[in-house]
Amino acid sequence: MSNSNPTPAGVDSVVKRSIQRLGRDPDTVLQHLIAVQQTFSFVPSTAVESLVRAIDVTSAQLLAAVDFYAFLSLSPRGDYDILFSDNISDRMLGNQQLMRELCKLLDVVPDRTRADGRVRVGLTSCTGMCDQAPALLVNGFALTRLDEHRVRRIAALVNAGAALPNWPQEFFAVTDHVQRRGLLLDDLQSRDAGVAALLSRGSDAILAEIERAGLRGRGGAGFSTALKWRLCRESANPHRVVVCNADEGEPGTFKDRVLLSSYADLMVEGMTLCAGIVNACDGFIYLRGEYRYLLEHLESVLQRRREQGLLGQAIGGRVGFDFDIRIHLGAGAYICGEESALIESLEGKRGIPRKRPPFPVIKGYLERPTVVNNVETLVAAARIAEHGGAWFRGEGTGQSAGSKLLSVSGDCARPGIYEVPFGTSIAEVLDDCGAWDTQAVQLSGAAGKTLGVDEFQRLLAFEDLPTAGALMIFDQSRDLLDMVCNFADFFTHESCGFCTPCRVGGKLLRDLVAKVAAGQARRDDLAEMRHIANVMRRTSHCGLGHTAPNPVLDTLDKFPAIYASRLRSENDDPAFDLEAALSEARALSGATNAQPKPVPTLDAEV
Ligand SMILES: Cc1cc2nc3c(=O)[nH]c(=O)nc-3n(C[C@H](O)[C@H](O)[C@H](O)COP(=O)(O)O)c2cc1C
Ligand code: SF4
Incomplete structure (x- = not known):
């Protein structure tokens, strides 16, 4: 159970333990903050003071990080911090009704810790459990397949003060649900044949196989994996880094969860191959906070591989082939899936996307050349090293192998x-x-x-x-407008706030979508939505802002009826008559009809 009134000595000892485990480099601070949050359900000011004393960071940096990451908080969130996953797929299966029910049973107001400090109930973005939704996180651990019965039992467990290890374990069951297997998933066995091939055939030959395979990144952008690895290998700085992007925050995506659960050896093998090819010594798995339940499993895979001589010094007996991997947890920020924001987060900072170029392969983690690859890309690389590029190329299309x-x-x-x-x-x-x-x-x-x-x-x-x-x-x-509203909320919540088009445009767009849903919008509002969406696409700093307007623009084009059917007729009384309200105010204040100051618009700010 957490403790919302910790003594300074208690806080200090948690900070010390975390530092003993992870070290005192400034890039570890996010991990220390997560450890403190998990112990006390918040980050007490004494923890910030302890960290400032022990590590070369300022309290302003720490407070900025706490403010940025949704899973960190300066005020206690209770012994049970419950967050309902709020993707549209959770909504379609009734998460809102279940949350209302739980709040009623627990006598809590959403987003407020109950007066006795025991429990808080709120919402969070998609937790990657859409195939077994509705889902929630309790103290960071995923709980799936919610229904009324399960919600009643959760309420009883919370009210009885039952510790999480004593909750029914089936509540926490996460099923892989693999329905169709192919090149990657057919074979559950990991034989480390890829690493063996690297050792016997050499890194040039394996890089050539990846090239022949035509492997393109599976994280979205589809960049050539062989080219990325080659660019990193040819960079001047020899202190190279390999990062597995296991942030998987895109609503509706959960395939990396399954790879991390059941194919982790292959993913680590893919990282090891990459390290062997680009000559990297350091690796990181950036694991989204929502997949906290996989941490021990992944740590045990890494430890076993160290014991097998497949990680650490002289991998496979090859002197000079030294590579090891650390796991960094995320803390509830979708933007940290974007590779440069991920690197900022790895360095312990807020996940604000960097200006690119330089790209991470040239200047990434601590300014070192860094390969960032998606989990699936790394699994595919391991399979290709084992079976060859032609095997992989044998499936797929001209530009999309495998x-x-x-x-x-x-x-x-x-x-x-x-x-x-x-x-x-x-x-x-x-x-x-x-x-x-x-x-x-x-x-x-x-x-x-x-x-x-x-x-x-x-x-x-x-x-x-x-x-x-x-x-x-x-x-x-x-009703597709429910989806559009849900995604507009999501992007507003997940915008990192760095640039105006995304920060302001996202909110304006969300409000206009809500206005349509409320039946208050007019045709002009739809034109305004298009305008804002186009400004966001054109002028945002990173991919989040470029893509956030997609659901609005796509549905305006392809499903115009969901908007048209809700528009107010041009003859209706306006929902809010600005001129009438101003006249009333002028009459009361005796003010003249002076021109108001121009209001800044999105265009003026960008
Ligand atoms: C907002 C945003 C979120 C992203 N989230 C992820 C993610 O969760 N996982 C991922 O692999 N790539 C994500 N990406 C893409 C990464 O920036 C990067 O292109 C990818 O990790 C590179 O790996 P790949 O070449 O193997 O695809 C995201 C990009 C953006 C703009
Ligand atoms: S577009 Fe701008 S505000 Fe939005 S996430 Fe990217 S950097 Fe942050």
Whole structure:
């Protein structure tokens, strides 16, 4: 149980233990803050003071980090910090009703810690459990398949003060749900054949296989993996770094969760291959905070591999092949999936995306050349090293070799993971997962594309529909505006706030979408939405701001009826008559009809 009134000595000892475990480099501060938060359910000011004494950081830096990361807090969140996952797929399965029910049973107001300090209930962005939604996190641990019965039992456990290890373990069960296996998932065994091939054939030969395979990054952008590794290897600075991006925050995406759970050896093998090729000594797995439950499992995989001589000094007996991996936890910030924000976060800072170039392969973690790869990319690299580039190229299309893991959720009979060859159509996936009467598919998460029925013959491939893997299905009974509202809320919440187009534009867009949903919008508002969306796309600093308007623009183009059916007629009384209100105010104050000061607009600020 957490302790919301810790003594300074108690706080100091937690900080000391964390420092003993992870060291006192400034880039460890986020991990220390997470350790403190997990122990006390908040970051007491005494912890900030202890860290400032022990590490070369200022209290301003620490407070800025606490403010930035959603899972850190300066005020106590209670013995049970409960966060309902709030992706549209959770909503479609009733998370809001379940949350209301739990709040009622626990007598709590959402987002406020109960007066006795025991519990707080709130919302969080998608937790990566869409195939077993609705889900929640309790003290950072995922709990799936919520229903009324489970909610009642949770309330009873909280009210009885039961410690989490004494909660029914089936509450925390997370199932892989692999529905279709292919090149990557067919074989659960890890034989470390990729590392063996690297040792016997040499790094040039294995890099050539990755090149021959035509492997492109699976994290979304589709950059050539061989080229990325080559650029890093050719960089002047010899202190290179390999990072596995296991942040998987895109709503609707959960395929990396399954790879981390059941194919972790292959992922680590992929990192080791990369290290052998680019000559890196240091590796990191950046694990999203929502996957905290996987931490011990991943640590044990790393430890076993060290004992097997597959990590650490002289890997596979090769003198000079030294490489080890540390795990850094995220703390609830979607933007930290963006590679330069991830690197900032690895350095213990707020996850604000860097200006690029220079790209991470030239100047990344602590200004060292850094390869950042998605989990699936690394698993694919390990398979290619074992089976060869031609084997991988044998599947897929001209520009999209191999297979793609899809995270399928929403209105279908069999949600889960589908590994399909690139070149598969949306219609084939819908058929496979038992989706009937589909109205729309949201591909690649909130930042992706909304596809209507007339696009279901399109192909999953970089040359047609590139995807990081999320495929959310909406049948004819769904109101797509609910999805648009949910995603607009998501982006507003997850914007890092660094640049105006995204910070302000996202809020304006969210408010306009809400206005449409409330039946208060007019045709002019739709034009304004398009305008704001285009400014965001054109002028935002990073990919989040460029893609955040996608759901609005796509649905305006492809599903205009969801907007048109809610518009106020031009003859209706305005919801708020500004001129009438001003006249009334003038009459009361005796003011003249002076011109108001111009209000800054989004265009003026960018
Ligand atoms: C807002 C945003 C979030 C992202 N989230 C992830 C993520 O969770 N996982 C990921 O692998 N890539 C994510 N990316 C892409 C990464 O920046 C980067 O391109 C990727 O990790 C590179 O790996 P790859 O070449 O193996 O695809 C994100 C990008 C943006 C703009
Ligand atoms: S676009 Fe959004 S997330 Fe990206 S830097 Fe600007 S404010 Fe931050």
